[in-house]
Amino acid sequence: MAGDTRLAIIIPCYNEELVLSDTVNTLINVIDDLVNKNKISENSYIYLIDDGSKDTTWNIIEMFREKYGEKIKGTKFIRNYGNQKALIAGLTGAKEIGCDCVVSIDADLQQDENAIETFIDEFHKGAEIVSGIRNDRKTDSFFKKYTAIGFYKVMNILGVKIPQNHSDFRLVSRKGLEVLSHYPESGLFLRGFFHEIGLKTSYVNFNVKPRMAGCSKYNFFSLMSLALNGITSFSIVPLRIIAAIGVLTILGSIIFSVDVVLEKILFDNAPSGYATLAILLAFFGGLQLFCLGIIGEYVGQIFHEVKNRPRYIIEKEIK
Ligand code: UDP
Numbered sequence: 001m002a003g004d005t006r007l008a009i010i011i012p013c014y015n016e017e018l019v020l021s022d023t024v025n026t027l028i029n030v031i032d033d034l035v036n037k038n039k040i041s042e043n044s045y046i047y048l049i050d051d052g053s054k055d056t057t058w059n060i061i062e063m064f065r066e067k068y069g070e071k072i073k074g075t076k077f078i079r080n081y082g083n084q085k086a087l088i089a090g091l092t093g094a095k096e097i098g099c100d101c102v103v104s105i106d107a108d109l110q111q112d113e114n115a116i117e118t119f120i121d122e123f124h125k126g127a128e129i130v131s132g133i134r135n136d137r138k139t140d141s142f143f144k145k146y147t148a149i150g151f152y153k154v155m156n157i158l159g160v161k162i163p164q165n166h167s168d169f170r171l172v173s174r175k176g177l178e179v180l181s182h183y184p185e186s187g188l189f190l191r192g193f194f195h196e197i198g199l200k201t202s203y204v205n206f207n208v209k210p211r212m213a214g215c216s217k218y219n220f221f222s223l224m225s226l227a228l229n230g231i232t233s234f235s236i237v238p239l240r241i242i243a244a245i246g247v248l249t250i251l252g253s254i255i256f257s258v259d260v261v262l263e264k265i266l267f268d269n270a271p272s273g274y275a276t277l278a279i280l281l282a283f284f285g286g287l288q289l290f291c292l293g294i295i296g297e298y299v300g301q302i303f304h305e306v307k308n309r310p311r312y313i314i315e316k317e318i319k
């Protein structure tokens with residue numbers, strides 16, 4: 001029955017003291033409304049994962065626990081591990097606590113919380129995954145907008161068909177959580193993962209709002225790191241491109257050598273040119289370092305995975 005559905009809303013939080021109270025109050029209202037409409041059960045809850053915040057985020061979580069009891073649950077990481085790890089902790093924790101489906105949403109509520117109702121409707125119609133698709137990127141900075149568009153283009157060229165404009169605003173069913181629990185890799189890129197596993201997926205469009213307060217927790221380096229992790233954990237096409245460049249270079253150099261030898265034999269014309277040599281040397285030196293860098297990214301992935309360290313360490317929990 002629809003009204004029996006136990007929903008967990010998980011929220012990764014990193015230094016979100018400025019927005020968290022508003023967010024929790026809004027989401028409590030969303031839950032109450034869905035309970036009144038008999039779409040979810042009364043024991044649905046909000047699960048906040050404090051990703052090693054240095055401000056009063058955890059105190060706010062404790063304060064809400066006092067106020068709303070079991071409706072609020074929380075986990076605090078010992079340090080900052082990044083939004084993907086916080087989301088994985090939320091999904092894993094919600095599976096342990098018990099739920100029929102989980103919706104992940106950002107602490108700044110940039111994603112439209114009213115879309116959660118449509119997510120639940122899609123879940124009741126049989127979807128195991130419901131991915132939120134943002135209608136536009138008007139709230140993004142110029143830099144973020146174009147790096148994001150570029151990222152999805154590159155991913156598509158590399159054969160990873162993740163939907164464009166999907167962030168981590170999604171519903172995952174218990175079955176999806178079960179599948180996730182069989183993937184121990186520490187650098188899991190959730191957007192790619194939930195798209196790849198092949199469970200029945202629906203897409204719901206939503207409007208993006210500007211951040212209520214505070215600032216984005218992503219900078220140039222963390223965005224690049226997320227993008228590189230996404231690419232190297234889902235595609236080995238870059239390695240094949242390197243091999244293809246190698247083969248093309250060898251073919252080119254064979255043609256060039258034959259040309260040099262023939263010119264010498266037929267016309268006694270030995271090629272000269274310091275500039276040509278210097279340019280070729282610099283070009284191929286650069287190309288080799290670039291290719292090594294790409295291989296290095298994969299070696300880095302292996303390095304992190306092979307050590308098999310825990311994804312995160314939990315300092316405190318209220319469940
Ligand atoms: N976040 C996190 N750990 C981090 C960075 C971000 O848990 O190291 C959370 C953050 O609190 C928010 C969500 O991830 O709930 C998205 O972050 P933000 O809104 O800063 O990203 P943006 O909307 O600018 O992409």
Ligand code: MG
Nearest residue numbers: 106108110211
């Ligand atoms: Mg945001």
